[in-house]
Amino acid sequence: MPTRRSLLRTGGLAGIGTLAAIAALPSPPDATPIDRTVEGAEPPDRVTRWSDEPITTEAETSIARYQYRPMSARVDRTDADAFVATAPINVVVLPDPATGTDGEALEHVMSVLEDEGWLRQPEEYTRYAWDRTEGAFVRQQATAAETYYGTSGRLHVRCWSFDGVVSVQAHEDTGARPKHGIASYKRGRKAMAAIYAEAGWDVSPTAIDLDNARRDYDGMATVITEAS
Structure with a gap:
C-alpha cells in the first residue's frame, strides 16, 4: 500500500510533468504566419497629427514610448528618476472609439490575440509605462504570449491603454534558459x-x-486600426 510520502512524491512528480508539458507546448497550430505579406493602409486621420514629426517625449501624446522597470522594490511611481526604460513601444493600436472605456477597448484589442490562441497573463516580468494624465508610471494593463513559459522562445506583448490609444511593446523572446532575453523587437x-x-x-x-x-x-511604430 503506498504511503502518504510516496503519494505526495508521485503527485509532485505528476505536477512537475504537467508543468513541463505546458512549458513545452508549441505555438498554436493555426497561428498566423508572421512573415505573411500585409497590405499597408494609409494611417487614419486620428494619427496624422502624430506622424509629421518624431515624438520625442511622453508628454506630447497618449502614446507610451517605452516600457520601464523600477530601480528598487519600493518607488514613488511619480518619480521619473526611479524608473529605467527596458524596451521600446513598437505598435500602436486604435480600437473603434465606440468600444467603450479604456479597459473595455483594451480587452477588445486583446481578444484578437486570444482568438489566435495566445495565453493571457503568461510568466513574465512586471513592467510600467508613463501615463501623462495620471502623472505616474502604470503597471502593465494587459499581456499575452504564445506560450505560458516560453521555454523555447515565444512572441510576447505588454499593453497599456491611455485615452483610447493602446500602446504595445511586442517582441520575440529567447528561450527561458539559461536566461530569458529579447531576441527581436x-x-x-x-x-x-x-x-x-x-x-x-x-x-x-x-x-x-x-x-x-x-x-x-528602427523606432518606427506600426499603427493598427480597427476597420470601420
Whole structure:
C-alpha cells in the first residue's frame, strides 16, 4: 500500500510533468504566419497629427514610448528618476472609439490575440509605462504570449491603454534558459501586423516615429486600426 510520502512524491512528480508539458507546448497550430505579406493602409486621420514629426517625449501624446522597470522594490511611481526604460513601444493600436472605456477597448484589442490562441497573463516580468494624465508610471494593463513559459522562445506583448490609444511593446523572446532575453523587437512588430491584418484590422506599417530605436527596431511604430 503506498504511503502518504510516496503519494505526495508521485503527485509532485505528476505536477512537475504537467508543468513541463505546458512549458513545452508549441505555438498554436493555426497561428498566423508572421512573415505573411500585409497590405499597408494609409494611417487614419486620428494619427496624422502624430506622424509629421518624431515624438520625442511622453508628454506630447497618449502614446507610451517605452516600457520601464523600477530601480528598487519600493518607488514613488511619480518619480521619473526611479524608473529605467527596458524596451521600446513598437505598435500602436486604435480600437473603434465606440468600444467603450479604456479597459473595455483594451480587452477588445486583446481578444484578437486570444482568438489566435495566445495565453493571457503568461510568466513574465512586471513592467510600467508613463501615463501623462495620471502623472505616474502604470503597471502593465494587459499581456499575452504564445506560450505560458516560453521555454523555447515565444512572441510576447505588454499593453497599456491611455485615452483610447493602446500602446504595445511586442517582441520575440529567447528561450527561458539559461536566461530569458529579447531576441527581436522587429519580429514582434511583424507578428502583430500579421495577426491583426488577418483579423480584418487596417495596418499602417512604420507610421509613427517614436524616436525609440533599439537593436533591430528602427523606432518606427506600426499603427493598427480597427476597420470601420
